[in-house]
Amino acid sequence: MPVPPDPVLKAAVRWLEHLPTSEVTRTRALFISYNAFGDLTPTQYSAAYDWLQKVGIIDTSGRVISPSPQRSELFEAAISGTLWLADADVLVSSTTELPEDAMRAANTLGLSPRQALALVRHSWGKVDTAERHRIGSAGEHALMKLLSDATSATVRHMAAESDGYGYDISVETPSRSIHLEVKTTIRRGRLRIYLSRNEFETSTQDPTWVLTVLRLSHDLQPLAVATVDRDWLLAAVPADQTLGGRWESARLDVPPEATSSGMHPMVTSLLTSPVPILVGEPPWPG
Incomplete structure (x- = not known):
């Protein structure tokens, strides 16, 4: 309009x-x-x-x-x-x-122009928060279905139970459990993610924690999957400047070289059906 x-x-x-x-x-x-x-x-x-x-x-x-x-x-x-x-x-x-x-x-x-700029930023913040929730929820459900159809492992939507786990999806077998934090985008040229402090601290303590990104079409259909490099992530988050203050949420622009197409090998080793998108076909757009 x-x-x-x-x-x-x-x-x-x-x-x-x-x-x-x-x-x-x-x-x-x-x-x-x-x-x-x-x-x-x-x-x-x-x-x-x-x-x-x-x-x-x-x-x-x-x-x-x-x-x-x-x-x-x-x-x-x-x-x-x-x-x-x-x-x-x-x-x-x-x-x-x-x-x-x-x-x-x-x-x-x-x-004034300054007032207009402040109001544009405020309006964008409201729109972005609602849109991120809509797209993020769609991405989690889409990946849940892809994984459930492609493996005999138990796939649990942990984010639906609580936001305190520090990850969204758990892929479980009798001998192992893999924890996936899922970020979703509908943009092709840029990957921007928001990481909470809890998600970050979980990543540093849990060796099976994996940051997975899913690209959806504008009608929320899955198009591509990638994994974000853990070492890049650890280096990219901000550092606390003083003992009296700490960051609680970080916005990160992920460069193409920090991603690899498809799910992490820990996950692909559990696949019983060759679902192309989960193994990096088509590749994540650079």
Whole structure:
């Protein structure tokens, strides 16, 4: 959904200024009847009202849902449907890189470029958190099915039981157990993962802990599997700077040379069916 046109955003501001103290019919009549509001058309006021309902700022009766909606809330709603927002962490690193539609909305709403940049980052954070959860869950379930179909070992979804294990999937035989931490992406050109402190500390204490990455298509179908090199991981995580502080979550950009296509040999040795994706066919994209 594109950013609403400037007149619609301007009309939205006026709706939010008047609706808390006046009913919808009276406010609409005010906009149409008074010359002070005549710079916008009735159609633009109607479009703004419909948009405010669509993005959840007012309810179906015209009641403002937020107790005191700010222009920042309008800005975040305006950019929420843009195609670039999902990649804003890469595309927008400074005010000079703000997309044209974001700058236009900021100007209309009286926000500075610095405020707009902060709101873009805040909006991206909310979108990214929800998207990572959706994709991560899909990846874990997809790998569970691939492994269950390819081995007679017991495959357990540990993350469904608790997030305290430090890994997501356990592959168990009577004589051994392999612990897989699963990271999932739908991006082809870049592999960015988030590692918790618990996951990292588990990796240092558990020799059977393996960091596995799964690439899914946009419709969440498995495309490729790779294993991240443990030595690279240990060197890449941040170091605690003082005894009084420590990192709890790290964002890591994994280079192609730190991955190898397919599951770890500990896992492939247990496969009873030659599933190509699990042994690195097709190879992980470089």
